[in-house]
Amino acid sequence: MSTTPNPSTDDRAAQAPTALGPTGRPVTRFPVPAELDSTGPARIISLCNQKGGVGKTTTTINLGASLAEYGRKVLAVDFDPQGALSAGLGVKTHDVPTIYDLVIGTVKDPREVIQGTGVPGLDVIPANIDLSAAEVHLVNEVAREQILARVLRKVRDDYDVILIDCQPSLGILTVNALTAAHGVLIPLECEFFALRGVALLVETIDKVRDRLNEDIQLDGILPTMYDSRTLHSREVLERVVDAFGDSVLETVITRTVKFPDASVAASPINQFAPSHPAAEAYRQLARELIARGAAA
Template identity: 80%
Template sequence: MGASVAKKDDDTPIGPTGRPYRGFPTPPKLDTHGPARIISLCNQKGGVGKTTTTINLAASLASYGRKVLAVDFDPQGALSAGLGIQTHESPTIYDLLLDTKRDPADVIVHTATENLDVIPANIDLSAAEVHLVNEVARETILSRVLRKVAPHYDVILIDCQPSLGLLTVNALTASHGVLIPLECEFFALRGVAMLIETIDKVRDRLNPTIELDGVLATMYDPRTLHSREVLERVVEAFGDDVLETVIGRTVKFPDASVSGMPITEFAPQHAAAQAYLRLARELIARGAVA
């Protein structure tokens, strides 16, 4: 289900966020690639659409000719599973964190989607915080890993776990920007202030260049007053940081995950697939992605 579009008296389309609805132009192909801009998809609340967004935004950017690396940084390994990657016997991001001299090329998996690669994860990653806690400069370990592969990609998307622990701090320290998927539900709003505070602390102490690339409203249902009211409050709180693209609620997402495909390939004409393509165009138009 797509987000509804209203009209002003002068027939100007108005999107769900209350701003004039823009289509955003199809971006031109890139003549050269890299170095990558690194973006963390972060929210300490689970079930808000981080992994779904990482998968489908990555596939959408790849479809526009961007070379994309998606980093599964959640011990649940949902991103890896959602792209049909088996991780039980293969090396993962955990191995790179424990041995920063290891070549990330040994771990990177090329997906069936052209221009989209993945560094997978599995449950082993849950032990990483224990192993890293006594390391020198432990907050920068992921940054050191990604620095080796950044020249080969246009964008690196990090799918963070629903936590504000050491792994998430590592992701924020490695990133140029943060994208916050936010479910259009009241309780999802409550933890965002804590997340923004964490981003501010990382900016002050570890990574002065990190930026908020946007807040993405997800699981929006225009038929419910609750969804509409929550989106209004999000726009009031974050203003222009709220992306114009809104991701609607649909059963197609779990169907696509089971198939191990992005929704842009599983159901390319579906409104949800079109929404993620629009999100990719919006981020390129805003300068968050080359």
């Protein structure tokens, strides 16, 4: 009587279906990056979306902290008059020089404005409501779209990555951030109305590339506030992947109360709740961007 040979463990593993992530693509295990031998010049990444409440500031804080955890020297630039990034990292925003002073030229050296944080390897240039007056000030400035680029050029050699947290608009401040950047990361809430504005933002990036910054590229679209329990979240994510393909990152940030809790504590999630899945999601994001070369 003939017998069927038992497949080996390796054979069974090879025959097993590949696990799919929320984006419907096979899950990639991005490796822990190697330590860098030297710093700078930094790659500058703008986190941009003209819709508010999509996770730009949360992503800037937690991506910055995760990159720092992997040995990168990171500068986070608060470029939003609401100053949420500064508050989320627990740094002073009043009675200290801010990004506004650098933009209007009352302070020339960014190193006089940079503050350390409670995260080793992560520094911040703070902002406050004064920044809302910058657009009026910049109207009559020569090469007004390039002012932030000139500011950051002075400290690029001090860092590996510079993250710019943009305000929710496509005004002159956001154009400055895009002109200064090498790449753009678009946090996108998994909600229908958030999806509608992405095409306009991509069009704006194309215009900036054509007219102001030919080197800028889209580093990725990051789905945020995803809730796998709702059909709406799943459908929006499916539509984003259908529309933008590989531009959509594999990492997906799920909705959790831990993010507002960490914000209240003025701490990144990887310090506030280091073993929480949300902390691992941002570590995965850091690894993915490094593997793509966007934050190497």
